[in-house]
Amino acid sequence: MATRVIPPRILKKFRYNTATKPLNTVHPSLTPAIAPPAFFEKPPSVAAEAALGMEDAERLFASVSTGRLLRSAAVLHATAVGPMVDLGMWVMKSPLLQSGLPRDLVMSATRETFFSHFCAGEDAAGASKSIRVLNDAGLRSMLVYGVEDAHDNEGCDQNLNGFLHTVTVSKSLPPSSVSFVIVKITAICPMALLERLSDLLRWQQKDPSFVLPWKQDSLPIFAETSPLYHTQKRPEPLTPEEESDLQLANQRLLQLCQKCEEANIPLLVDAEHTTVQPAIDYFTYAASIKHNQASNPIVFGTIQTYLKDAKDRLLLTTKAAEKMGVPMGFKLVRGAYMSTESKLAQSFGQASPIHNTIQDTHNCFNDCASFMLEKVANGPDSLVLATHNIESGKLAVAKAHELGVGKVKHKLEFAQLYGMSEALSYGLSNAGFQVSKYMPFGPVEMVMPYLLRRAEENRGLLAASGFDRQLMRKELGRRLKAAVF
Numbered sequence: 363m364a365t366r367v368i369p370p371r372i373l374k375k376f377r378y379n380t381a382t383k384p385l386n387t388v389h390p391s392l393t394p395a396i397a398p399p400a401f402f403e404k405p406p407s408v409a410a411e412a413a414l415g416m417e418d419a420e421r422l423f424a425s426v427s428t429g430r431l432l433r434s435a436a437v438l439h440a441t442a443v444g445p446m447v448d449l450g451m452w453v454m455k456s457p458l459l460q461s462g463l464p465r466d467l468v469m470s471a472t473r474e475t476f477f478s479h480f481c482a483g484e485d486a487a488g489a490s491k492s493i494r495v496l497n498d499a500g501l502r503s504m505l506v507y508g509v510e511d512a513h514d515n516e517g518c519d520q521n522l523n524g525f526l527h528t529v530t531v532s533k534s535l536p537p538s539s540v541s542f543v544i545v546k547i548t549a550i551c552p553m554a555l556l557e558r559l560s561d562l563l564r565w566q567q568k569d570p571s572f573v574l575p576w577k578q579d580s581l582p583i584f585a586e587t588s589p590l591y592h593t594q595k596r597p598e599p600l601t602p603e604e605e606s607d608l609q610l611a612n613q614r615l616l617q618l619c620q621k622c623e624e625a626n627i628p629l630l631v632d633a634e635h636t637t638v639q640p641a642i643d644y645f646t647y648a649a650s651i652k653h654n655q656a657s658n659p660i661v662f663g664t665i666q667t668y669l670k671d672a673k674d675r676l677l678l679t680t681k682a683a684e685k686m687g688v689p690m691g692f693k694l695v696r697g698a699y700m701s702t703e704s705k706l707a708q709s710f711g712q713a714s715p716i717h718n719t720i721q722d723t724h725n726c727f728n729d730c731a732s733f734m735l736e737k738v739a740n741g742p743d744s745l746v747l748a749t750h751n752i753e754s755g756k757l758a759v760a761k762a763h764e765l766g767v768g769k770v771k772h773k774l775e776f777a778q779l780y781g782m783s784e785a786l787s788y789g790l791s792n793a794g795f796q797v798s799k800y801m802p803f804g805p806v807e808m809v810m811p812y813l814l815r816r817a818e819e820n821r822g823l824l825a826a827s828g829f830d831r832q833l834m835r836k837e838l839g840r841r842l843k844a845a846v847f
Contacts, residue, residue: 413759414789416752419837422788425499428841434784435834437479442831473806480781481508481809482801486531489803492780497539500791501799504630504777505532506544508804510811511553515610521549522614524804526621533625541775541798542630542662542746543622547642550618551611555604559641562600564593572596576605578612581647581682583640585674591710592637615645619653623660628691630746633664635699636715637706647679651688657742657773659691667727668697668716676730680737689742693777694730696723696749728754732761735774739765744773748800750783752829755790762795771795785833 415421423431473484482489482503493503507524525545532540548556566572567584584590600608622629631646633639646663653660663679665672676692683690697716704714717723727749734745735758747758755776762770776790780799791797802809 413763413793414756414786415792416785416789419785419833420840421792422785422833423837425788426784428838431834431838433475434479434781435831435838437475437781438831438834440475442828469806472810477806477809480779480802482506482780482803484803484805486527486803489801490531490535492801492803493535493539496799496801497536499788501787501797502539502541502775504542504544504798504800505540506800506802508802508809509546509549511546511548512550513552513554515552515607518550518552518611518614522618525550525618529618529621529625529627532627540627541796542628544630544632544800545615545618546632546634547611547615547645548634548638550614551641551645552607553638555607555611556638556641558597558600558604559608559644560638561593561597563640563644564590565597568593569596576600576608577644578648579651580644581650581686581688582675582678583643583647585671585678587671587674589636589671589707589712589715591707591712594710611645615649616652619649619661623653628660628662628744630662630691630693631664633666633695633698635706636669636703650683650690651686654689654691657689659689659742659744662691662693662744662746664693664695665730666695666697667730668700668723670715670717673726673730673733676733680734680743684741689744691744691746692734693746693748694727694734696727696751724751724754727751728757731758735761735765735770738773739769744775745770746775746777746798748777750778750786752786755786759790759793759795767794783830785830 426434482492482505489505493505496503505528507521507528509521509524512518512521525543529543532543562572562574563583566574567588568590619629631642634642643663646661650659650661650663665676667673680690700716703716707714717726731745731747731754734743737743738745747754749755758776762774771794775796775798776787777798777800778784778787780801787797787799
């Protein structure tokens with residue numbers, strides 16, 4: 363849902379390899395190894411568009427207070443202005459934030475503007491208040507403890523306690539108000555170990571005779587079209603210390619899954635960059651095999667459909683899971699590391715793993731969504747469609763109506779970032795679908811990396827928020843006119 367930057371320490375490890383295949387100037391074919399049918403060939407029906415009511419600003423924002431609507435309009439207008447975003451980025455990264463009065467002033471201003479708009483609160487109590495407000499408006503919440511990467515076991519243990527507390531808080535809130543607890547595997551397993559595991563898994567994909575004695579039962583992680591260039595030579599086996607760290611990471615994830623299972627709240631694993639995503643998928647699928655039972659998936663994975671191999675991997679994984687009798691839950695997003703993935707591929711002399719055009723990405727998201735909606739309607743799987751794209755929302759609603767909304771609506775969740783695409787969120791909710799907002803919480807200092815990404819990496823999405831801003835202006839004007847006259 364957001365564009366992120368691969369840490370410089372990872373990029374520094376890579377050097378251009380003249381022995382590898384040069385970067386092609388001619389784009390390769392996008393035909394997947396397994397080609398699913400293009401379900402969304404027809405435009406969304408008139409009934410689907412009418413159900414969303416995207417032009418009725420009064421109905422869309424009926425549950426939003428005038429104060430919140432004013433703040434939302436102001437923040438979205440500010441983040442749509444490039445120079446203002448650049449100034450804000452410079453201030454938040456400058457030495458002014460190190461200490462003293464300037465830091466206090468900047469933090470206070472951030473807390474009352476961007477933080478309040480994009481984050482649920484600074485602690486569990488603040489997040490609970492925001493969740494209750496959304497729940498009263500008919501929306502649900504994906505609760506995100508806003509920690510980033512961990513680099514040692516002490517940090518991982520601290521983060522695990524934060525995630526476990528998040529589940530406890532979620533259980534205390536109104537029933538169904540929290541749809542998912544979000545976890546980042548990068549926060550409960552040291553990053554260096556995730557990189558090592560990913561290298562080992564990639565090499566096994568290249569050489570099936572390569573034995574990984576620590577590997578648990580899992581599902582397909584790679585397709586024939588998956589990029590493997592990150593691992594240029596046969597990696598060394600895990601050291602005893604690394605195997606011990608892996609066991610600790612497995613125990614942390616197991617503890618979190620068990621906590622979610624007891625609370626009957628699904629756990630959704632966020633996706634990361636391709637450097638470590640194979641290890642994340644491995645953890646996710648191994649946990650899915652253990653914990654997903656009957657028609658109630660507890661562990662959900664994430665597929666980033668801006669990747670060329672996304673559709674192939676989704677098909678292989680769901681086919682293997684079906685054969686094993688494991689119900690699967692997936693969140694579909696477009697992607698998070700657009701420019702840095704391409705730079706990383708270029709450093710190896712390879713073509714980007716990202717689709718060549720934005721339309722290719724849209725097509726992949728919509729095809730994967732339709733494929734999963736079919737599985738949801740006819741089986742035990744569940745689906746989260748995380749999109750800010752109105753057209754994708756309309757197509758999914760039309761597909762749901764075609765399949766019979768009753769078959770999918772309790773196993774289908776739409777999702778948008780908190781503070782963004784409000785009109786789409788309320789439109790989908792008004793049409794009778796479950797809709798969640800992705801709601802990070804934590805101290806401003808801890809959540810600052812998230813806010814920086816919202817401002818810097820999503821500037822295109824924020825600048826394109828004109829539809830929401832237009833509707834907000836329309837509704838504010840209507841309210842002002844009603845108050846005066």
